[in-house]
Amino acid sequence: MESLSAASYQALYLLFTGDSSLWTIIGISFSVSVRALLYAAPFGILTAFVLAYFRFPGRRLLVSIFNTALSIPAVVVGLTLYILLSKAGPLGAWRLLFTQDAMILGQMCLCFPLLVAMAHSALQASDRRAWETALTLGASPLRALLTILHETRFGLIGALVASFGRIIAEVGSSMMLGGNILNYTRNIPTAIALETSKGSFAEGIALGMVLLFMALFLNILLGQVQGKGEVIQ
Amino acid sequence: MYKKIRLLFSLCLLWSLAIAVQAAPLRMATTTSTQNSGLLDILLPAFQKQTGVEVHVIAVGTGKALKMGRDGDVDVVMVHAVAAEEKFVAEGFGTDRVQFMYNDFVIVGPNNDPAAIKGVKSVTEAMTKIQGSQSKFISRGDDSGTHKKEQALWQAANIQPDGNWYIEAGQGMGKVLQMASELDGYTLIDRGTWLAYKGKVDMSLLNEGDNQLSNPYGVIAVNPAKHPDTNYADAKKLIDWVSSQDGQELIRDYRLHGEPLFIPLLLK
Amino acid sequence: MTLDNNRPWLKLQKLTFNRGERIILNNLSLDFRAGELTLLTGQNGSGKTTLLRILAGLLKPRQVGFEIAGNQRNWRQSYRYLREQICYLHQHPYLFDCSVYDNIAYGLKRKKLGRQAIGAKVAEALELISLEHLAKRNCHELSGGEKQRVAIARAWALSPRLMLLDEPVSNLDKRSRGICYDLINQLQQQQIGVVYTSHEPQTGKLNLSRHIHLYDGELSTKPLQTTYPPTVIDLVKERAGK
Secondary structure, eight states: OOOHHHHHHHHHHHHHTTOHHHHHHHHHHHHHHHHHHHHHHHHHHHHHHHHHHOOOTTHHHHHHHHHHHTTOOHHHHHHHHHHHHSTTSTTGGGOOTTSHHHHHHHHHHHHHHHHHHHHHHHHHTSOHHHHHHHHHTTOOHHHHHHHHHHHTHHHHHHHHHHHHHHHHTOOHHHHHHHOOOTTTTOOHHHHHHHHHHHTOHHHHHHHHHHHHHHHHHHHHHHHHHHHHHHHTO | OHHHHHHHHHHHHHHHHHHHHHHOOEEEEEEHHHHHHTHHHHHHHHHHHHHOOOEEEEEEOHHHHHHHHHTTSOSEEEEOOHHHHHHHHHTTSEEEEEEEEEEEEEEEEETTOTTOOTTOSOHHHHHHHHHHTTOOEEEOOSOOHHHHHHHHHHHHTTOOOOSTTEEEOOSOHHHHHHHHHHHTOBEEEEHHHHHHHGGGSSEEEEEOOOGGGEEEEEEEEEOTTTOTTSOHHHHHHHHHHHHSHHHHHHHHHOEETTEEOOEESSOO | OOOOTTSOSEEEEEEEEEETTEEEEEEEEEEEOTTOEEEEEEOTTSSHHHHHHHHTTSSOOSEEEEEETTEEEOHHHHHHHHHHHEEEEOSSOOOOSSBHHHHHHHHHHHTTOOHHHHHHHHHHHHHHTTOGGGTTSBGGGSOHHHHHHHHHHHHHTTOOSEEEESSTTTTOOHHHHHHHHHHHHHHHHTTOEEEEEOSSOOOTTSOOSEEEEEETTEEEEEEOOSSSOSSOOOHHHHHHHO
16 A cells, blocks of 8 residues: 555655646646636625625625625535536636636635635724724725725735635636646646546645645745734734 | 453454454445446346345546555456556456456537548547547546547557647546537547436537447456455455356346447356 | 904804714704814713714714805715815824824825925924824834824824814823823914814813803803803703703
């Protein structure tokens, strides 16, 4: 039986010898997830801001919906979008299925509720006086919004990091929407699924280690940022 | 008193051992396409009825199925990848390999058949036409039996599949068929999966019948010399049974959507 | 633009504000003149802060009218003007998470002033509050009194017509109070109107123009002719006596 340590050793070898197919997969993973996060972040944070700062009918319901959406499995998101984007589906004419754009769309849908929920709680906890102070000092509402975001930046960065963590490691929707196409839509999680199904565990573990390193790195970064936030409170 | 406890304890141990031996089901790794064909749902209950052995089926890709056998995680493997099977046996991981049936692969594609492969006798010629017309071809790309067959066919056609038209999906057969349907591409598929899915996709069967498309199935016991804790006795029972007259007749008479799917190899 | 001291630059008319069923402010009218120092008193929950926030254009009341430079305006037409001309300071002023300098520069940047103009104005503001040495300090490191002064300087830098100070001295020690009163007097000398609220009319140091007392959502004003305070006017009792 192939031991875990042997597989890990081979995995490290693959990583550090710059195995090109491995690094292509890593590159695709990051480029797709970073884009998904960049597209989702403005909408997500704006939604969170509206939910936290304005009172309107249905606000509580919306907050509950976003909190519930946190637990929707990735495959359900993938399946829903698949049906929409399929040739026979209402958005079939866009021809998006099995492209990186479809993966980005799926990941946006996945991280959106998490982004909204976490940014909402950060903004909810923020000081209302900041908003009024900005306005009374002659800031436009848009400028005041940016000021609030700056004031709550530590919480918001936390929301972004957590969202990124969710989508970079997500396999269900990427597999369905991207199709795991070599050199195009094969990212780290779908590649792990494939390598596992092929029985080549070393490649799977190498990719898993990349995810692990990245999670560690992000968490250290987040700890640093939030640590800085605590000092000046 | 002490003796009594010891006796009781030994009895319990014996009893639990007996249970363990009796209840241990036969673990079989096979491919998803084999399971999707529905044949096992007919074959295995009949086997259990005759021998009392219950079979737990773990359906994975060919590579993983063989890997599970290699690691001793299963007792018997049923796959369809001749070269990999031979290697598995040659390396001493498998024993008692029997080729007991076959089905065939077909090429399916868009209804309008842009590469005009319909009716072409030779499958290598059909594949040359697909490449020549730069029509999309969706490959399993997952080291499965089907993928290996496809690679062998490209090789036979003297083509190095590469470029935008050749899409390596890395997913199971059902998913790859859906992708081919969505992307208007061709793909190589085993007849069983095609029959199971053809109502759900907007595609046609375009090429079949070439000898090269035959797909023999092998069943292999995991070598007890490598993994003594496997259930070799029941594995052997299964291998003998699928090769027997009863098993072979069941395979011959199996119908999927009214069509025969497998041809037994050992029917007398 | 110079304005005649005796002519109000802003008239608040028929202000009504309610929270649900409860009427907080009922049909109030008030005038504002340049350089006027107004003390606003009233019990907890009498609507002092609400009135200030409406004046600052931060809160939309159910009903209100404004007369700005002789023109009648509704809330929608005036709130931007109010935000421009009037600065509201919270009881505990909010300072942004950056340096003292950047805090004071915040409003100036919104006015699209050049770097040098901003620098000069911030220096002037720091001189006003005598905190030049803290310019680079992050605001979270300041004491309560220093925060209050920075907030006043930040508002002053924008040259508002009117500054609304919500209980500016209630949480300060004696020394800081003194500094704060001096600052308010300086604002008044520069023709900046000030409305400040307080529980205790302990205003010996201030040159009050009028005292407004909120009672039961309505207004009792007593324009002051002489130096304040000859006596502490208890308008509540006066009303009750009527």
